[in-house]
Amino acid sequence: MSFSNFKVLPESITCLLNLQTLKLDYCHYLQKLPNCMRYMKNLIYLGLSYCDPLTCMPKGIGQLTCLQSLSIFIVGKENDYQLSELKELHLRNELSIKELHNVRNFEEAKNANLIGTQNLYSLSLVWQNKSQCPVPKHVEDVLDGLQPHSNLKVLRIHNYLGSKFPTWMQDLLLYNLVQISLIRCERCEQLPPLDKLPSLKVLDIRRMDSMKYLGHELHLDSAISFPSLEILTLDWMPNLDEWRTIDGRENFPHLSTLNISDCPKLVELPIIPSITSLSINSSNAMLIKSVMNLSSLSSLQIGSMNESTLLPEGLQYLHSFWRLDISGCKKILSFPVNGLRGLSSLQRVDAKKTVARIGIRLLESPTFISAFLHQ
Secondary structure: OEEEOOEOOOEEEEHHHOOOOOOOOOOOOOOOOOHHHHHHHOOOOOOOOOOOOOOOOOHHHHHHOOOEEEEEOOOOOOOOOOOOHOOOOOOOOOEEOOOOOOOHHHHHHOOOHHOOOOOEEEEEOOOOOOOHHHOOOOOHHHHHOOOOOOOOOEEEEEEEOOOOOOOOHHHOOOOOOOEEEEEOOOOOOOOOOOOOOOOOOEEEEEEEOOOOOOOOOOOOOEEEEEOOOOOOEEEOOOOOOEOOOOOOOOOOOOOOEEEOOOOOOOOOOOOOOOOOOOEEEEOHHHHHHHHHOOOOEEEEEEEEEOOEEOOOHHHHEEEOOOOEEEEEEOOOOEEOOOOOOOOOOOOOOEEEEEOOOHHHHHOHHHHHHHHHHHH
């Protein structure tokens, strides 16, 4: 029944006592599930992904002891709607727990028994948006009690209002993590020490308003920082002004894609030779000078810069550089006089909604002319 437009699922569906699979994913208008779903004892799979209007779970869902796949659990304040409903379920695959502001303390959080749910590979922990509620009491204790099993591969934390991350993130107990997303953790001033996680490939950091420094959390006893990281996103971090790496250590040896957006105070990138794709949007124009620190760069995307921007001299020394995308730069974007003349590898230039000043010698480059006129 996925992609349907109904708002309420009828109670009569609970008469299907032998039903094992119920798919309601992408039901964008669904507001309520049947009250008596606890009697559907044979239910194994309940798909609720992207059912955003849904505000509560049916009473006593923890009685569905055959249930193995539950994409969303919404925490309520009353008994039969709390996190303890999860402790007897043997869930697999993905789980998103929402409305965590309704969890009152460490003990209630621990009752979910996430640490014993060894077959979950993806877990999302979601509080209400800050604009909708005050800072919950004991919010740090609650996250501490939600420690997942070490088999977890993907962890997402949204709208967390504690000022520090829990001990199980500080102590690197989730050593199998492949992807981490930290979204709107607005009061946290620094990351947990993630640089020693051996399998971490994707790190997505957004709306960490209090964070000023990146790299202060690194372990000093490690030979390699972020040994497997491939994709890093920094988005909407208004106070981030320094990105530090440790001299004498191999940093980000496999990082290939770096996305930076809305970081107005960050003016310099560290030297990371492995980066091949860089995207800079709505950030400080001085950041673009750091392109020369990225010797393997092949693709550069610049967008929505609100100040005059100058591409750095010396781009011809980036021998793998083949694509340049520029969009939404309403103030003048200046190309260097000689910077692209030697770029024999340049194949494509996109310039949309951009005011550009192009040097005369640049126009003598056949590679640039063919690429630019093609657009």
